[in-house]
Amino acid sequence: MTQSAKEADLCSVVCICYNHSAFVEAHLRSVFQQEDENIEIVLLDDGSDDGSLEIINRVLKECPFEHKVIAQQNTGRVSLNCNRALESARGEFVVVISCDDILLPGSLSKKLEQMRADPALVFVASSRNYIVDPRGEIIDEGLLTPTHGKQITDPKVLLEIEYESLGSFYFQAGVFRMDVIVSVGKYDEDLIGDDIVLRTKIVQYLIENPNRSFDLIDQPSFGYRKHGDNLHGNSLRQIRTVVEWKNRFFPDRALPELAFRWMERFFRSSAKAGNTKALREALALDPQIEEHFDQYKKIGSTGLLRSLGIFRPS
Known part of the structure; x- marks a missing residue:
């Protein structure tokens, strides 16, 4: 018009x-x-x-x-x-x-x-x-x-x-x-x-x-x-946002390095809070997240490893 x-x-x-x-x-x-x-x-x-x-x-x-x-x-x-x-x-x-x-x-x-x-x-x-x-x-x-x-x-x-x-x-x-x-x-x-x-x-x-x-x-x-x-304080929402955005506009590229750093903070906070539900939701969003989670567990601190070990995708 x-x-x-x-x-x-x-x-x-x-x-x-x-x-x-x-x-x-x-x-x-x-x-x-x-x-x-x-x-x-x-x-x-x-x-x-x-x-x-x-x-x-x-x-x-x-x-x-x-x-x-x-x-x-x-x-x-x-x-x-x-x-x-x-x-x-x-x-x-x-x-x-x-x-x-x-x-x-x-x-x-x-x-x-x-x-x-x-x-x-x-x-x-x-x-x-x-x-x-x-x-x-x-x-x-x-x-x-x-x-x-x-x-x-x-x-x-x-x-x-x-x-x-x-x-x-x-x-x-x-x-x-x-x-x-x-x-x-x-x-x-x-x-x-x-x-x-x-x-x-x-x-x-x-x-x-x-x-x-x-x-x-x-x-x-x-x-x-x-x-x-x-x-922006909702970490799971932010991760989901980035995954959807990347898959739509950059489908042939890996998730950006910054996204993985966000995920690591999310992994730590989820482990400390015992929030299995949120972590399972995040791991199910994209195979790259689950792969990075497995790598992250191998280099995490002993205490955090024990916490993270209870979380697996359903």
Whole structure:
């Protein structure tokens, strides 16, 4: 569908919420404070049961931008929820961010200026961001990606960094062209992974379209809020995400070395907790995991070997 003149410059900020009552007001106010005037907010609440929706509706009464709230029954499926929100977004440009994180002041204006000036740009994202605590205080200004400090213009190089590092830049708070996201099929709803999947598809698009470009800038864009319910704290989910992603996009390659290091931490924590169920689930995900597990047991400490020895795939 042809976009209207207003939509041609519009940036849709897509916010995804689930039980973020402690953080969603600060999140929304960080969007309100953005300098660009041509912004809309599309917020999807995935059936929160902690009062998040009531807070959202109250705070949005002060919103300086057009906005839409999608309130639905809980699905627990991040990719599906992102796609539903994207379907309601009207902008030529889109930013996706979780409602427990915050946009930093001025984080969108420079990116949007670049995107509007150069139609070849597919996205502008940051190679450095901040970590904030549950109160919103900055606790680390050095949330660096593997691309930080590097002048990368070749998407093939970017794809290799994506593979080796399990992520080349933070998708959150990057500004992307909506038509490119649509053309690559948006998020893959049959996979657990979300950002890593869409990011890989967009980099593949850049490889296939050498007339298009991207920019990774040093300016921090968002504050990643560290708290007890972060999805990244779910080790089994992270392993499953990486296995599914690797098998879809790099089917002829082994799992990255970094993935094996993640697994070893998971093996140790599972052994200490006596969590046979989680370990059996992990070992069943891919033959490479079981093979690495057997090798790891041979070099582990004596005590850990005894613990790990009780775990076998069912």
